[in-house]
Amino acid sequence: KEVVKALSLCLKPRVYCNGDIVCHCGDMGQEMFFLDRGTVEVLSADLSTRFTTLQEGSFFGETALFLKQPRGTTVCALSFCDIFELTKHDFFVELRRRQINVSGMMDLFNSIHNSNIRRNKAINENLEISKNEHSKLSKLVQNADDSMSYNNDDEKARIFKPYSTFRLCWGIGCSAFSIHTCVAVPYQVAFAESNSNEYSLIMINILIDMFFMTDLYLRCYEFTFPANTQYKRSQMAVDFISCLSLLDVISYRLSDMRHFRYLCLVRIFRIPGFCDEVSQNLSFRGIRISLSINLLCKQGLFYLMTNHWVACVWFIIHRYLERNEKYTWATTDCPFGGNVGGDKCLAKYDPILGEHNVCNLGSMLECYVRSFHFALTTLSTVGYGDISPVTELETIWENCVVLTGACFMAGLIGAFGAYLSENDSLGMNAFRLKIQSLKNYMSFRNIPDCIQNEILFSHHFRWQKSQGLDEHETLQILPEPLQRDISYEVKRRVLHLVPIFKPLPLIVQKRISHALIPQVYPKDSIIYNVGDIGHEILFISSGVVTVTLPSDLSELDTLGKSNAALNKEKFEAIGKILSAGNHLGESCLISNSGVRQETVISKTTVELYALSKDDLNGICRFMGRDKEKEFKESFLRRNGNIWHFFDNLPVLVSPDKTDDEELDLLQFPWSDSAQSFNGCRRPTNVVRRRRLSQARRRSLSYSSRGIFRNMFLERRLQGDDQSSRTVVWDPGSPRGD
Numbered sequence: 001k002e003v004v005k006a007l008s009l010c011l012k013p014r015v016y017c018n019g020d021i022v023c024h025c026g027d028m029g030q031e032m033f034f035l036d037r038g039t040v041e042v043l044s045a046d047l048s049t050r051f052t053t054l055q056e057g058s059f060f061g062e063t064a065l066f067l068k069q070p071r072g073t074t075v076c077a078l079s080f081c082d083i084f085e086l087t088k089h090d091f092f093v094e095l096r097r098r099q100i101n102v103s104g105m106m107d108l109f110n111s112i113h114n115s116n117i118r119r120n121k122a123i124n125e126n127l128e129i130s131k132n133e134h135s136k137l138s139k140l141v142q143n144a145d146d147s148m149s150y151n152n153d154d155e156k157a158r159i160f161k162p163y164s165t166f167r168l169c170w171g172i173g174c175s176a177f178s179i180h181t182c183v184a185v186p187y188q189v190a191f192a193e194s195n196s197n198e199y200s201l202i203m204i205n206i207l208i209d210m211f212f213m214t215d216l217y218l219r220c221y222e223f224t225f226p227a228n229t230q231y232k233r234s235q236m237a238v239d240f241i242s243c244l245s246l247l248d249v250i251s252y253r254l255s256d257m258r259h260f261r262y263l264c265l266v267r268i269f270r271i272p273g274f275c276d277e278v279s280q281n282l283s284f285r286g287i288r289i290s291l292s293i294n295l296l297c298k299q300g301l302f303y304l305m306t307n308h309w310v311a312c313v314w315f316i317i318h319r320y321l322e323r324n325e326k327y328t329w330a331t332t333d334c335p336f337g338g339n340v341g342g343d344k345c346l347a348k349y350d351p352i353l354g355e356h357n358v359c360n361l362g363s364m365l366e367c368y369v370r371s372f373h374f375a376l377t378t379l380s381t382v383g384y385g386d387i388s389p390v391t392e393l394e395t396i397w398e399n400c401v402v403l404t405g406a407c408f409m410a411g412l413i414g415a416f417g418a419y420l421s422e423n424d425s426l427g428m429n430a431f432r433l434k435i436q437s438l439k440n441y442m443s444f445r446n447i448p449d450c451i452q453n454e455i456l457f458s459h460h461f462r463w464q465k466s467q468g469l470d471e472h473e474t475l476q477i478l479p480e481p482l483q484r485d486i487s488y489e490v491k492r493r494v495l496h497l498v499p500i501f502k503p504l505p506l507i508v509q510k511r512i513s514h515a516l517i518p519q520v521y522p523k524d525s526i527i528y529n530v531g532d533i534g535h536e537i538l539f540i541s542s543g544v545v546t547v548t549l550p551s552d553l554s555e556l557d558t559l560g561k562s563n564a565a566l567n568k569e570k571f572e573a574i575g576k577i578l579s580a581g582n583h584l585g586e587s588c589l590i591s592n593s594g595v596r597q598e599t600v601i602s603k604t605t606v607e608l609y610a611l612s613k614d615d616l617n618g619i620c621r622f623m624g625r626d627k628e629k630e631f632k633e634s635f636l637r638r639n640g641n642i643w644h645f646f647d648n649l650p651v652l653v654s655p656d657k658t659d660d661e662e663l664d665l666l667q668f669p670w671s672d673s674a675q676s677f678n679g680c681r682r683p684t685n686v687v688r689r690r691r692l693s694q695a696r697r698r699s700l701s702y703s704s705r706g707i708f709r710n711m712f713l714e715r716r717l718q719g720d721d722q723s724s725r726t727v728v729w730d731p732g733s734p735r736g737d
Helices: 002-010 088-097 103-130 144-160 165-191 198-221 228-234 236-254 260-284 291-321 364-379 392-425 428-444 449-466 471-475 480-497 506-515 558-562 564-574 586-590 613-620 625-637 659-667 694-699 702-717
Strands: 012-016 021-023 031-037 040-043 050-054 074-077 081-087 517-521 526-528 536-542 545-548 599-602 606-612 675-677 680-682
Touching (some): 002 081, 002 088, 050 103, 260 291, 291 364, 428 449, 449 517, 606 613
Antiparallel strands (some): 040 050, 526 599, 536 606, 675 680
8 A cells, every 4th residue: 555655646647638649659658557537549550440448447558667668559538538647767666665576566467468469469360350241240340441431531521620721711701691691681671772683682692591501501510610519509590590581582472571581680690700710710820810809890890780770770761661751850851951851852752642752862872871871970979960860750769779879889999998908918018018128127237238139039029920929838738649739730840841850750740849949049140159058959940040160179078079070071061051951959969068069150030949958868768779869860960951971970879778677777776876865865867957947948049148158257257246146037027037
């Protein structure tokens, strides 16, 4: 029980979503996993065969604790899973502290391991037998051809994915046709002319209705976002009712009472959803629309549409409900002067017929403009007084319009307030205030102008790229597989620029993209100098840099001096002007000190991605010794598309060990020279130089850190006591301190 309690403290919680890969086939694992909640499936290397399904309380990956060999299967999450991870080092450290004999545990592991091998072998044999159509297993086991056809169906349905170009165009069409319907139908009812071509209008309405019927089918059975269940539960009823307007064609043949056409007006409730879909698709393509601007646009659109509807209702009252009234708002509106109800008014009353005409102006469009003017002055609570209600019905409608206008004005003011507030707290105004605070702080600290310019340039570049969003902090709340997927999609272009990364498996590319850290340098800035300390490989994403080799070898370490001639041959082969796709600083793979062997200066604005040596070793941990050595040597043998061979530059790869040696090392990981701390022996290989924090690495360039270091040393040599103070600077804080 004591061992179990101790091991429980070593467990690290992990979260996985449906479809996430927990461990990959072929990886050199160092962990085993315990499934606390959810379901996972064990798959073959090509993901075509499912060996078993594991439920809550199961464990997997135990082979990585006892044998040094690649994983034989891939484990994928089938639902939301809570999994605890136990590393090989923690496991054997706890066993050694309590002097537990692992021989019995090894026997239990061997029995489980052999059972898994026999099970997987039997499944593969049964699958081979199932391919025979005359066998009994062929009726029970799904053939691999069916899964391939399923994948082909997925390829055909690729255009229906949420952020495809088709979905963007379809969302724009839904928004445009919905707005057209909500504008055209009231206008046709209120301002339709007697000599208008109704056949063409009917055909346009039929085409629009057929479009929305297709949209109803696609959202129910083809589109995967929004979720079909959610759509059927909340939005499908509105779309179904709006599609009933197609019955207007049948009612047009039967009678003159056509009321089904008005059902399409319920599409006004779907316009915000369509606009949100278009906004999300545009954001996916790099065109970001903030929530405040989105809200302001919606408020403005509905305000104009309400004015249009009110104008149409005003004219409907005049045209259909008060046709026999002598004095209405239209007959008393005389924009060109003259008597009420005369020839110069909006409508003229005929005492012989006992009714007024529809529009006394040149066209219905002029009457619509006057009606829209009446609605706009009323909704905006301005009220010029040139048009006013006359009858009791018009007065009631006027009161309703005024109340509606007051609500809309409050909504517009709130939308403008949200926009201004966002602009002040998160927008450009807030960025200017933070930059000004940062400038004041750097001036107070007497930081050199060259460093100030680089820091300000870095922050301006980050603002243009991501509006100041800290991508690393944002991804931390997500499961690790999802973090890798997002990083890969964001940095895929960088990986494709570097030829060394192209032949790597997809999972390795995702791990590399997740470890890359962006950096940016202005023109004519020093990326790093000869003699600077750096344990990162830099990959050029955009821009041009020049490399200068040292003439005085005294600034190099011992390894740099011995390899100076080879380093010169390398740059003679690849050139001293490097651009996108090239990499820098790979000498850290053969050096423990990390001393830079050349000076690199940017000739244009340069965007780099840094991969630290520790992160690279962590990625190579899943490859195995041979693949790790081959991968690391590729950095030394190739730069961009040019190969250069240096056979006598071995990379820092620990020597390979047998399974027994690995097990013995993990059981006794302490060296004789280890230090003692609180009665426990501490491994010497755990003590490492602490790397700079990620926030500082993004804010300061290598040259900036070198200048800070030189300033510090100069003060120490001059005997300045103030140099012993520790200054902590966080440029991302509100005060810049």
